[in-house]
Amino acid sequence: MSALRTVxxxxxxxxxxxxxxxxxxxxxxxxxCFAREVPLTDSAKRMATPFGGGIGRSEDLCGALTGxxxxxxxxxxxxxxxxxxxKSYESxxxxxxxxxxxxxxxxxxxxxxGDFKSPEHRERCGEFVRExxxxxxxxxxxx
Numbered sequence: 001m002s003a004l005r006t007v008x009x010x011x012x013x014x015x016x017x018x019x020x021x022x023x024x025x026x027x028x029x030x031x032x033c034f035a036r037e038v039p040l041t042d043s044a045k046r047m048a049t050p051f052g053g054g055i056g057r058s059e060d061l062c063g064a065l066t067g068x069x070x071x072x073x074x075x076x077x078x079x080x081x082x083x084x085x086x087k088s089y090e091s092x093x094x095x096x097x098x099x100x101x102x103x104x105x106x107x108x109x110x111x112x113x114g115d116f117k118s119p120e121h122r123e124r125c126g127e128f129v130r131e132x133x134x135x136x137x138x139x140x141x142x143x
């Protein structure tokens with residue numbers, strides 16, 4: 001499936017979602033799927049919600065990273081056992097490695113440092129959302 005929208009369209013849509021108040025995982029998932037023109041059901045949108053703040057604000061795996069992996073799965077994941085799962089695995093691994101390389105960490109506690117209320121949090125995590133969307137989309141174009 002070739003995306004008719006650009007990576008930058010996806011990044012802009014994710015940034016818009018973040019600005020509207022969606023969390024990091026929700027925003028990144030929506031941006032990736034918007035760019036790839038993958039429709040999201042209400043259930044799919046809901047599934048991203050608890051990943052915000054590193055899984056329920058536990059500050060574990062970054063929500064933007066998780067949202068990107070969900071977007072990769074929505075695009076390249078398999079529907080049946082006969083489908084190839086390796087495309088999604090390979091893309092997710094490229095994305096994970098690129099995110100870790102770009103930010104030096106993958107855990108919310110290292111990236112956000114327990115700050116969920118300040119203006120700096122909104123700015124800092126907004127960058128994670130934008131870059132996670134970009135990196136997830138780029139990881140899918142290299143297979």
